[in-house]
Amino acid sequence: MTQVNLPPITITAVDYNRLARMATAGIQSQRYTIAEMLADELDRAMVVAPGAIHPGIVTMHSEVEYQDMVTGDIRRITLVYPGEEDLDAGRISVMTQIGAALIGLSEGQSIEWDAPTGGWRGLMVRRVHFQPERIVDLGA
Numbered sequence: 001m002t003q004v005n006l007p008p009i010t011i012t013a014v015d016y017n018r019l020a021r022m023a024t025a026g027i028q029s030q031r032y033t034i035a036e037m038l039a040d041e042l043d044r045a046m047v048v049a050p051g052a053i054h055p056g057i058v059t060m061h062s063e064v065e066y067q068d069m070v071t072g073d074i075r076r077i078t079l080v081y082p083g084e085e086d087l088d089a090g091r092i093s094v095m096t097q098i099g100a101a102l103i104g105l106s107e108g109q110s111i112e113w114d115a116p117t118g119g120w121r122g123l124m125v126r127r128v129h130f131q132p133e134r135i136v137d138l139g140a
Contacts, residue, residue, distance in 0.1 A: 007111060009104030011045040012053050012133060015060045019094065019103070022082070026095060033116050038100040045104050050133045056107040060094065063130035064102060069110060069122030076129065079103065097121060 011019070020042055026035025050059075058064050058079060065076045077092045079102055085093040092099050101111045101123055110124035 006044065007105065007109045009041060009045045009109075010053060010057050010106070011042065011047055011104045012050040012059055013047050014050055015103070016042060016045065016047045018060075018081075022095065034095050034097060034100055037097065037113065038094065038103070041100060041103060053131070053133050054106065055131055055133075056128050057131070058102045058105050058125060058128055059131055059133055060103070061132045062128055064128050065126040066098075066102065066123045067126055069112065069124060070120070074126065078130075098123065 019038060023035045023039040023042060027039065053059060060079055060081065063076065063078045065074060067074045075090070077090045077098075079094055079099055080091045082093045082095045085091050085096075092102075094100060094103055097113070097115070101113065101121075102125065105111060105125045107125050107127055110122060112120055112122035115121045
């Protein structure tokens with residue numbers, strides 16, 4: 001899967017370590033395309049401590065509003081790990097094209113990629129409504 005627009009991204013060290021293990025395992029399984037996309041994202045990410053991440057950046061378990069650049073649709077989802085997903089509740093796995101694209105983006109950033117079925121996909125982060133790292137930071 002070729003990514004066309006590659007904006008700078010930031011990921012917490014905790015998310016990076018867990019996602020790197022998932023990407024490596026996924027590349028060795030049938031989820032190769034998504035795992036490869038996630039691995040590419042991780043390779044170019046700036047890694048920071050959880051308390052140092054800006055509140056407008058998408059981390060795991062963030063609630064985020066994004067706009068699909070192909071359809072124009074606006075969705076509000078929570079980015080979760082595999083096994084936690086629930087489409088009816090708006091919980092999207094990071095091991096999907098949209099999930100792998102969202103991780104590490106900040107409000108106002110967009111990303112585009114070639115879809116495996118042809119054509120292109122893209123999204124733009126409109127707002128991060130909730131980021132769990134901010135709660136931990138506030139409690140310190």
